[in-house]
Amino acid sequence: MECESNLFADNRMTLISIDQLHKVFRRGDEEIHAIRAMDLSIDPGEFIAITGTSGSGKSTLLYILGLLDKPSSGRYILQGSPVENLSDSERAHLRNKFMGFVFQSFHLLPRATALRNVMMPLVYAATYDTPIPEDEQRRRATEALTIVGLADRLNHRPNELSGGQRQRVAIARAIVNNPKLLFADEPTGNLDSKSGKEILALFERLNKEGVTIIMVSHDPSIAERAKRKLVLRDGELVEDSHAV
Amino acid sequence: MQFKEILRLSAESLLSQKLRTALTILGMVIGVGAIVLLVSLGQGAKNYVTSEFEGLGTNLIIVQPGKSDKKTHMGPPVGAAQRKMTTADVMAIEKRSLNLEAVSGLVLGTVSVRFEDALSNITVFGTNEQFPSILTVRVGQGDYFTREEDEYGRRVVVLGQNVVKELFGEADPIGQTVKLNESEFKIVGVLAPMGNKLGLDFDELGFIPTEAALQLFNDDKLFGIRAKASSRVSIDDAVAEITEILKERRDGEEDFTVMTQISMMASMNTILNMLTYVLGAIAAISMIVGGIGIMNIMWVTVVERTQEIGIRRAVGARRIDILKQLLAEAVALSVLGGLVGVGGAVVITYGLYISFPSFDMRAPIWIVIPAFLLACVVGVIFGVGPAWRASRIEILDALRYE
Numbered sequence: 320m321e322c323e324s325n326l327f328a329d330n331r332m333t334l335i336s337i338d339q340l341h342k343v344f345r346r347g348d349e350e351i352h353a354i355r356a357m358d359l360s361i362d363p364g365e366f367i368a369i370t371g372t373s374g375s376g377k378s379t380l381l382y383i384l385g386l387l388d389k390p391s392s393g394r395y396i397l398q399g400s401p402v403e404n405l406s407d408s409e410r411a412h413l414r415n416k417f418m419g420f421v422f423q424s425f426h427l428l429p430r431a432t433a434l435r436n437v438m439m440p441l442v443y444a445a446t447y448d449t450p451i452p453e454d455e456q457r458r459r460a461t462e463a464l465t466i467v468g469l470a471d472r473l474n475h476r477p478n479e480l481s482g483g484q485r486q487r488v489a490i491a492r493a494i495v496n497n498p499k500l501l502f503a504d505e506p507t508g509n510l511d512s513k514s515g516k517e518i519l520a521l522f523e524r525l526n527k528e529g530v531t532i533i534m535v536s537h538d539p540s541i542a543e544r545a546k547r548k549l550v551l552r553d554g555e556l557v558e559d560s561h562a563v
Numbered sequence: 564m565q566f567k568e569i570l571r572l573s574a575e576s577l578l579s580q581k582l583r584t585a586l587t588i589l590g591m592v593i594g595v596g597a598i599v600l601l602v603s604l605g606q607g608a609k610n611y612v613t614s615e616f617e618g619l620g621t622n623l624i625i626v627q628p629g630k631s632d633k634k635t636h637m638g639p640p641v642g643a644a645q646r647k648m649t650t651a652d653v654m655a656i657e658k659r660s661l662n663l664e665a666v667s668g669l670v671l672g673t674v675s676v677r678f679e680d681a682l683s684n685i686t687v688f689g690t691n692e693q694f695p696s697i698l699t700v701r702v703g704q705g706d707y708f709t710r711e712e713d714e715y716g717r718r719v720v721v722l723g724q725n726v727v728k729e730l731f732g733e734a735d736p737i738g739q740t741v742k743l744n745e746s747e748f749k750i751v752g753v754l755a756p757m758g759n760k761l762g763l764d765f766d767e768l769g770f771i772p773t774e775a776a777l778q779l780f781n782d783d784k785l786f787g788i789r790a791k792a793s794s795r796v797s798i799d800d801a802v803a804e805i806t807e808i809l810k811e812r813r814d815g816e817e818d819f820t821v822m823t824q825i826s827m828m829a830s831m832n833t834i835l836n837m838l839t840y841v842l843g844a845i846a847a848i849s850m851i852v853g854g855i856g857i858m859n860i861m862w863v864t865v866v867e868r869t870q871e872i873g874i875r876r877a878v879g880a881r882r883i884d885i886l887k888q889l890l891a892e893a894v895a896l897s898v899l900g901g902l903v904g905v906g907g908a909v910v911i912t913y914g915l916y917i918s919f920p921s922f923d924m925r926a927p928i929w930i931v932i933p934a935f936l937l938a939c940v941v942g943v944i945f946g947v948g949p950a951w952r953a954s955r956i957e958i959l960d961a962l963r964y965e
Contacts, residue, residue: 387877387958408881415879426874426962430579442568443879450565492878 335361340393353379355554366526368545369535376554377535385502386410412447419493423505425485427477434460434473437491463491483514503534519544573895587860591900594850598934599908599926601846605839607924615761616828620699623824626788647784656808662801665693666790670776677742678730687769689776697791703755705737716774721752725766854941857896861949873961886954893946901938
């Protein structure tokens with residue numbers, strides 16, 4: 320629980336620090352090194368784009384940072400606490416409280432309305448803290464949907480929404496629990512350029528309000544919009560716009 | 564995750580596929596319904612036999628020639644006796660016993676009965692005058708024959724309702740003479756309508772004095788002896804008494820069997836209870852089939868909702884939350900099936916009871932509740948596998964699943 324108390328502390332220390340991180344997949348007899356000996360440190364309030372060709376390991380890195388996947392070796396320190404030895408439940412707690420995720424294919428629940436989709440993280444928040452009353456859940460979900468400009472689409476199901484609107488529902492879901500970190504995996508990949516621009520504008524606004532954003536994109540023009548750009552090739556960090 | 568939320572998710576999921584849900588619970592409905600129905604049927608049979616036995620009279624003691632295995636109370640094989648049982652035995656019991664209210668010999672036979680041109684075949688009981696109080700035989704018109712008529716073997720007969728109707732129509736039969744086989748008997752009484760008791764239609768019977776019956780059938784031995792203890796508490800003493808008296812008259816040999824109504828009912832109940840349990844156990848198998856149906860659908864559900872599971876885990880659901888959610892769905896299916904099955908079976912058994920009041924097969928509460936609980940347990944047992952599997956899926960594999 321010590322690590323958690325550190326994570327709850329809101330100080331200006333380095334948000335993320337990784338040290339000699341490796342990720343190895345095994346496909347049959349073949350070993351695939353998705354990430355090799357990577358060192359990286361990220362401060363609060365950054366807006367980072369990770370780019371690289373397909374298979375460069377950028378998504379793998381994002382998922383490890385987002386606690387959706389585990390590294391094969393190396394250290395990952397989140398707000399001063401190592402995460403390697405956290406239990407599955409503790410990792411779920413961190414994802415719920417501190418992180419939001421936006422995926423290329425939106426990953427919304429097809430049967431649920433926009434409002435229900437956005438309320439979902441608040442439902443699971445009850446597991447870790449005192450339950451949030453349903454009225455309050457609705458209020459906060461409505462607020463998040465208002466921020467992304469969908470106040471008039473609360474009761475629409477995903478199949479009644481356009482791609483851009485769906486991605487905005489996904490962003491509302493990602494920010495409804497006031498996360499410190501927002502992870503986005505090719506958030507504009509399935510969108511037309513106009514919708515893509517709107518999503519990026521939304522990210523910039525959230526970043527200004529203090530949310531740290533880490534975004535994967537293979538599209539250089541989109542990556543340019545971020546404050547810091549990381550380029551990966553064959554699992555290695557080959558370019559870091561902040562590097563001294 | 565809160566219980567309320569789990570319930571909401573289960574309801575949502577089950578309602579989104581109404582036909583599939585209905586078909587899945589159907590297996591459970593049939594399983595639970597079959598258990599309740601078959602056990603109720605067994606109980607109904609038991610209730611029926613018990614009430615029929617009680618309708619025969621109370622504190623009844625049955626003595627049959629021949630020795631049966633002590634363990635059963637169902638009597639010896641007919642005609643296996645070593646020594647005859649005679650009216651002298653009946654007289655000895657009557658004279659010496661202290662715990663009997665009534666005792667009578669019993670002779671059985673089938674005869675033709677004729678009045679003028681009307682002819683019928685009936686079963687005749689040869690008894691003494693005490694018999695009506697032993698087997699609750701009610702005389703509607705006239706009287707049962709007297710002790711004197713019995714002792715002298717007078718040719719008098721008491722006939723059942725239907726026999727009289729067949730021979731005399733609406734005419735008054737009392738005092739008329741009928742021919743049993745070739746012997747003439749005077750009708751002294753007609754039984755009140757009594758109906759069927761344990762497969763014996765009293766309305767189709769005739770009763771004549773023991774001696775007259777022995778002559779009619781050209782026989783000298785009794786089919787058996789029937790007695791009535793003076794009270795419920797004296798039954799055991801009465802049995803001991805009869806046994807002792809008869810043994811004494813047979814040089815100490817016990818070549819007869821004394822049974823009581825209570826012991827016969829007890830063995831009947833044992834058999835019928837066994838039947839009930841066997842029926843219930845067979846039905847329980849169909850419930851397992853219902854459980855397998857639920858498990859099957861839960862596996863399909865897990866595959867279909869792999870991506871949803873990944874999404875839920877990404878936004879903060881723990882493995883246990885996923886497990887709970889899917890287990891709740893399986894249990895909801897079986898509980899729903901259990902409720903419908905039990906409810907349906909109870910309605911059917913009550914409906915049958917209303918239609919056939921003499922056969923009381925109303926579902927007993929001691930099977931309704933366990934059958935329902937068993938359905939819940941089956942839901943947990945068959946739901947836990949798929950739910951466990953769902954909770955073990957890696958998040959990324961789930962998210963990428965198409």
